[in-house]
Amino acid sequence: MRRKEIIMRKSLTSLLIVTFVFASVATTALAQQKPPARGIVNITGQLYRAQNDNHYTVFLVTPEGIIMSDPINRDFSRWLKAEFATRFKQPVRYVLYTHSDWDHASGGVVFADTAEFVGHVNMRARLAAQPGTPPLPADAAKMDANRNGVIERSEAAGAVAQRFDLFDQNRDGLLTANELIRGSVNDVYPPGTTYRDRHTVTLGGKRVMMAHLGTAHTDDGSVIYFPDERTAFSADVMQIKRLPQNITPTVGAYIDALRTILALDFDHAATGHALMGTKKDAAQSLQYLEELSTGVAAGIGAGRSLADIQKTLTLDAYKGFERWDTHRTVHIAQVYELLKGTSRAGATPTN
Ligand SMILES: [Zn+2]
CATH class of the missing domain: 1.20.5 (Single alpha-helices involved in coiled-coils or other helix-helix interfaces)
Incomplete structure (x- = not known):
């Protein structure tokens, strides 16, 4: 007992x-x-910026419907669609993608009943099954405990485990190298309309122009330009008082893309993350890349080491920028390796 x-x-x-x-x-x-932080703020006229935590999109309300950019994800898109119905009483007629990355482009299916989807022609290729028989990317190879060249659900870790179903294109419960390289884009509604250099949509007396941003960040990037509202929207390429994540594939590609954006006539710089700003703010991002590349090249020309360049090329003008303390030296290393011909391909594309 x-x-x-x-x-x-x-x-x-x-x-x-x-x-x-x-x-x-x-x-x-x-x-x-x-719940994610969500909200809608007016930029100017009938153009608005909508937020889902750290991601942002823009939309223009016209008398004949709404032209919007990235849908971000399904849950956010459902919320946005309800806001459109109650606040603006207009359906979405166009979804204009900034690029194919899953964290900006997912969830568009919510608007597929009324909208035409437009993206750069390379976006369609990125969403398709990837060709060839590449080896597993380095991060994934570490997960492949049984070394059979594919990642089973039980082997997946981190982001790959979290988004396993979004990677698994043929839904067979295994991730191949091709599926991992393609990315977690299963919920990206493919663009029915694609373009190469420039594309303009018109609706309700309004025009919106898309221009290709070359290979900066991804090779299917577009700036979305609202000429009447004097606003340019770009996700991941244009940043305001914030350094880019990885400068992939090259600093030259980023400089070209920012020059394409800055050649437009605008006042409002709307971004896919963090702060909005002015054209002058956007120009500062270009200046940062110019000073970064010329500074590293000068250091190499003078026969200095990477560590030495990292110590002296302080780029103090950008000290107040988000990521200055964490990303400046990484960017110097990226440009240094590029110029030395030792850069490692396949840096993780992020925001
Ligand atoms: Zn991206």
Whole structure:
């Protein structure tokens, strides 16, 4: 009897501990699942910027319907569609993609009942099955515990585990190198209309122009230009008081893309992340890349080491920019490796 009581007490204690641990886990999970920060702010006229946490899109309301840019994701798009219905009483007629990356381009299916989707012609190629028989990317090769050249669901870790179904193009429960290289784009609604250099859509007396941004960040990037509203929208390429993530594939590609954007006549620089700004702010991003590339080239010309260039090329004019303290030296290394011919291909494309 006594023993039984002790056992019972022990079980009760374990139960309490388990309950406590479970409660903390549940609280943490709840905190992580807090609803995304969403909102709509007016840029000018009938042009608005909409937010989903750290991602932003823009939309223009015309008397004949709405022209919007990136749908971001399905949940956000559902929310946005409801806002359109109650606030503007207009359907979406066009979805104009900035590029194919999953975190900006997903969820468009929500608007497929009324909209025409437009993207750069390379976007269609990026969403298609990838050709060839490449080896697993380095990060994935580390997950491949049984070394069979594919990633089973049980092997997947991190972002690959989280977005497994978005990577798994043929839905066979295995991720091949081709599927990993293609990206987690299964929920990207493909553009029915594509263009090469420039494309203009007109609706309700308004014009919106798209221009290709070359290979900066991805090879299917577009700037979305609203001439009447004097606004340019770009995700990941144009940033305001914020350094880019990786300058891929080359600093020259980024400089060309920013020059394409800055050749447009605009006042409002709308971005896919963080701050909005003016054309002058956007020009500062170009200046940063110019000073970065000329500074590194001068250092190499003078026979200096990477570490030495990283120490002295401080680019102080951009000290107040987001990521200056973390990304400046990385960017110097990227440009240095490019000029030295030692750059490692396949840097992770991010925002
Ligand atoms: Zn991107």
